[in-house]
Amino acid sequence: MAVTGVELSSARLQRNRRSGVLKRLMSDYGQEVVVFAAIITLFVVVTMINPRFVSANNLTSIFAGNAYIAVAAIGMSMVIITGNIDVSVGALIGVLATISGTLAVAGYPIWVAWFLPVLVGMAINAVIGVLVAYAKIPSIVVTLGALSILRGGLISVTGGTWISNLPPDFLIAQKRLLGVPVPLIAMVVLTLAAAAWMRYFAFGRSLYALGGNPEAAVASGIPAERRTVAVFIIHGFFAGLATILFATQLQVIQSTVPPNLELTIITAAVIGGASILGGSGTVVGSTLAAILFAAIGSALIFTNVSAYWFRAVIGLLILATVLADMLRRQRST
């Protein structure tokens, strides 16, 4: 059947297994390797300056305290991979946390207080997804609108008050399972599950195709509208799970979520390798980036550098990452 004289052996067409492990890692997981290396470097350098940095307590707070950002960044990565963006997720987490705390204080079963907000998050994002996919409104516009509605609505309803007297059983993020903090377990399990979903399932593949070239994806029979709605709903699901970790980590729930939370989550996805142009990125990368943020924040404290530098450092990281992405694209074409 071959139409050429050139004989192509199967062995040659499979990737050459003898080529360097590092080279293969870099070609498949370039950004993840870079972020991982950055984390290791940071740990080594900061520990040399202040050995208490690697104490068990501090490591726990680094990994567990920011786990909700990593979990939210999983869904954000998927949204960005399809070539969309969501700037409303921080406000959404604020709304969901308030719903969750209100339910818990009102005496509803704990699991209702945890999981009803997840469903609400999925429903809100389903509406966003429909507006993006079917009404063809750019996702930045839809989610900017959603951001204002959610944030404004939350402050109007709560008047900015805090929810306290949360039942102890509700505070799952403070618990440990076999000695490991629950947020850490959730982060690892969800990241691995989502990574497998993106890599080994047809659904994940179609998201990369849609982000890489929507026209070609549609021409290949991939239902772009349905996939877009689905990816926003999945993103709402992860935002809901992130809310559980966020709402249960302290004794109180503030109706003012950390400012710029959505930007932190987007940044984690981008530094983790999700190209803002769509088509590439992984959830492992975004989780590693979330860990890197937490480590940088902590490192600044342990080295007595003003916390105000945190934003500046993150900003530099964003620019460096995007620049590296551009250079890599240029080289590969």
Next chain:
Amino acid sequence: MADTPAFVTLSGISKAFAGVRVLKDVSFDVRPGEVHALLGENGAGKSTLIKILSGLYTPDTGTIIIDGKNVKFASPRDATAAGIATVYQELLLFPELSVAENVFLGNYPRTSMGIIDWAEVRSRTRELLDSLDTHDLDVDDKVLSLSVAQRQRVEIAKALSKNARVLIMDEPTASLVEADVRRLMDIVRQLRARGVGIIYVSHRMSEIFALADRVTVLRDGAFVATRDVGDVDEAGLVALMVGRSIESLFPKLDVPIGETVLEVKNLNHGRHVRDISFGLRKGEVLGVAGLVGSGRTELALTLFGMTPATSGEILLDGRPVSIRSPLQARDLGIAYVPEDRGLQGLVKPMTIRKNVTMATLEKVSSGMFLRAREEASRAMAAVKRLGIRCRNIDQPVAQLSGGNQQKVVIAKWLQTNPRILILDEPTRGVDVGAKSEIHLVMGELVKQGVAILMISSELPEVLGMSDRVLVMSDGRITDVLDRAEATPERVGAAMTAPRSAEAA
């Protein structure tokens, strides 16, 4: 007029892109006060020649002489300064700006204070428009509110505002309705009378005979002839344009032709698919010929569900079907290899493996789970079958040559085991070797009973590969020819058929 010295003379112009020669030793000149038509098939090199003359490309060899002086254009600005202006097919105006703002954009007259003299801008724009008998346009109208024909007049006014002595018009009537075409032709005659030299690119024979003083024909990037229009007739020009013998390059297999699989009745979509009816049979290669804008690609897009038909019937095996999306088309056994593989065919950063299986993800999945081994073996089989030259199946397709990229797109669609394969420009931008490999694959497919609808701008390919040829012009089928009767002259004549009776 024939003894007027030329204003611009190009001689021995050659140009290559990435080693592919698109212009070979072409010579061309234009005199003041003449309309010089430039004629050739798609890909003959007209656009490249125009772009060299307007300073967008620099030629690899050859000289440009203006007013007896040797010049080199480093940029379009140089060409403009030398008196050459171009009205492109896709008009380059700013829709949010007014007519006057567009006309003088980039060289606004200034007051003594150095600020823009808007009164002067508006009055000079008015004068220019009046000189084109365009009294119905207000200089303050925003361009976005104008029709295509009006925008074109703004472009012409813009060219004149720069004191153009040569005006290049690239297919100026391609998107105009009949009344506007007549008006444009009046303007062209008027400019000629003022001593402007006009280079007029068009496929339409009637316009060339009505307007041009001389005509130059290009073919495959080479100069064929320059003639006075009085010395040639339409048949002669078509022969010059397409008249090469069809080499044995096209290995058409004679395959028994079976029953009709696809039947199309009175299909319509927009202005480019009008009342199309035809049948396609098992084992048949049905070639579709037509110029750019004739509706060839639009027909394919409608059959494939990208731009669903607004009326008419599509029958598969005699049963009427509704095709509203590519997904439905695929599930009905229709495959479409698009005209622009970069736009609709490939996800370039993704690997060969992932592109090959993109239209058949469910075939390489168990439930929702992708079977990596099945996927790899399919991709490897496709690479071997089509002779895709690559390092391995995990190489991003962006790194492949045009021919190998095209083979990846074809491989993707062969994964669906289509019964009907629509190939839109299957060998455009593909080297000769890959081209004949693609033709061989087509032969294998028809032997297996696949029905192929092949759209091509390259007439020899259409004539060489097809069992029947369907010719389109202006959104309609103007002729259907059997292989035996499909001569370059007949196909060429049907391609350039005058506008349909309804439009005239």
